[in-house]
Every structure is written in C-alpha cells, then in structure tokens.
Amino acid sequence: MEITLENIIPIPLKENLEKRPSQVWQSKVHFGPGTKVKIKAPSGTGKTTLVHFLYGLRADYTGTLHWDTKALNKLDADQVARYRQSEISVVFQDLRLFAHLTARENIELNRVLQPKEPYYPDTVIQEMATTLQVDHILDQACGICSYGEQQRVAIIRALVQPFSLLIMDEPFSHLDQNNAQKAAALIDSECDKRGAGLVLTDLEEDSFFNYNTYLSL
Numbered sequence: 001m002e003i004t005l006e007n008i009i010p011i012p013l014k015e016n017l018e019k020r021p022s023q024v025w026q027s028k029v030h031f032g033p034g035t036k037v038k039i040k041a042p043s044g045t046g047k048t049t050l051v052h053f054l055y056g057l058r059a060d061y062t063g064t065l066h067w068d069t070k071a072l073n074k075l076d077a078d079q080v081a082r083y084r085q086s087e088i089s090v091v092f093q094d095l096r097l098f099a100h101l102t103a104r105e106n107i108e109l110n111r112v113l114q115p116k117e118p119y120y121p122d123t124v125i126q127e128m129a130t131t132l133q134v135d136h137i138l139d140q141a142c143g144i145c146s147y148g149e150q151q152r153v154a155i156i157r158a159l160v161q162p163f164s165l166l167i168m169d170e171p172f173s174h175l176d177q178n179n180a181q182k183a184a185a186l187i188d189s190e191c192d193k194r195g196a197g198l199v200l201t202d203l204e205e206d207s208f209f210n211y212n213t214y215l216s217l
C-alpha cells in the first residue's frame with residue numbers, strides 16, 4: 001500500500017507549526033513499499049501523533065491522508081480492517097499489548113487474524129523469540145514482562161502478519177545496543193522478504209537500517 005499525506009496539519013499542533021518548518025506537516029509525502037524512511041524529531045513534535053494518523057487511529061487534522069487512492073475517511077470499517085490485516089503493520093510507542101495474555105497469545109492473535117491462511121506457521125513465533133532472546137518469557141503474562149521484553153514481543157507481533165508497510169514508533173527505546181541490533185536485523189530481513197516499506201520514528205539518528213529518506217517533523 002501507499003500512504004500519501006497532503007498538507008496535513010495536526011489540529012493540536014497548529015500554533016507550534018506556524019513557528020517552525022517541517023518536512024512532513026503541511027507538505028506532500030508518500031510512504032510505500034520498498035522505501036525505508038526515518039523520521040527523527042525531538043520529543044513532543046508529533047511522532048506518535050503522526051503514527052496514529054498513518055494507522056487511522058486519529059483524524060484530528062486538516063489536509064488529506066490517502067491509503068492508496070482513497071481518502072482514509074472514505075474507507076469503511078471492513079476496508080480499514082483488511083488493510084490492517086494484510087497491508088499495514090505497526091509497533092506503537094506504548095506497545096498496546098494485552099497485559100493479562102501471555103507474550104505468545106499476544107503474538108498469536110495477530111498471526112491468526114487473517115482472512116485466509118496465516119502468513120507464518122506458529123513455529124515462527126518460537127524462532128523469532130529465540131532470535132530476540134525472549135523465548136523464555138513466551139508463556140508469561142505480558143504485564144509482568146520488562147518493558148524491553150514487551151518491546152520485542154510487540155516487534156514480533158508486528159512481523160508475523162503480512163504487510164507492505166511497517167510503521168514503528170521509537171521501537172528500540174528500551175533495548176540495549178545488542179538487542180536493538182538483533183531486532184533491526186530481523187525487521188530488515190522481514191521487510192526485504194516482502195518488499196515492504198518501513199517508517200521509523202525516533203529521537204536520535206541510527207545506523208540500524210539503510211534509510212532511503214530522512215524527514216524532520
């Protein structure tokens with residue numbers, strides 16, 4: 001899928017935006033397959049706001065946001081659900097895991113929520129968890145996992161479904177360099193396997209991916 005933003009202004013940030021330039025807000029921007037985009041911006045400039053707009057969770061903006069050729073606000077609930085099942089995957093900054101479900105159950109929900117076959121067999125959960133060193137907490141409730149463990153579970157959850165665009169909001173904020181490197185390598189390989197695009201927001205620069213584009217907010 002392609003996401004196109006045209007002249008988007010978040011209503012809560014409108015006054016601030018009049019004081020500073022941005023390469024995303026009040027511009028025309030495309031996100032789509034095959035392109036890795038890094039959005040580096042200081043705290044409070046709207047990274048999470050942007051991710052919520054892109055995923056269709058918030059619409060308190062002016063301007064237009066298209067998923068492929070349709071304005072997001074013209075898609076019905078079924079169409080939005082289908083995109084989220086098979087085209088767009090996300091790692092939220094606040095992760096949005098179910099605290100009372102185990103790590104495996106959280107991941108499994110995403111894996112099986114497919115109209116046809118799951119993209120991957122369930123054995124892939126164990127493989128990815130071993131790669132990211134969270135296999136020992138797979139059967140533990142997410143609510144009692146450390147934030148860094150939960151972050152890796154949320155990353156795996158995003159990777160077990162099909163997608164052509166992966167959006168991640170500060171996905172490595174609680175990972176040490178070694179674990180962030182492993183997670184990035186797994187993400188990179190899963191994106192390349194699907195020919196998918198990546199949009200990653202963060203406070204700092206990183207060398208985890210070969211970004212095609214860098215944008216400021």
Ligand SMILES: Nc1ncnc2c1ncn2[C@@H]1O[C@H](COP(=O)(O)OP(=O)(O)OP(=O)(O)O)[C@@H](O)[C@H]1O
Nearest residue numbers: 012013041042043044045046047048049050093203
């Ligand atoms: N639903 C909302 N309604 C009104 N204002 C909001 C809403 N969500 C966020 N804001 C405000 O918009 C600004 C940007 O918030 P946002 O969480 O998008 O920033 P961020 O760049 O992700 O920050 P951080 O790096 O600290 O996570 C903040 O000043 C915040 O208070």
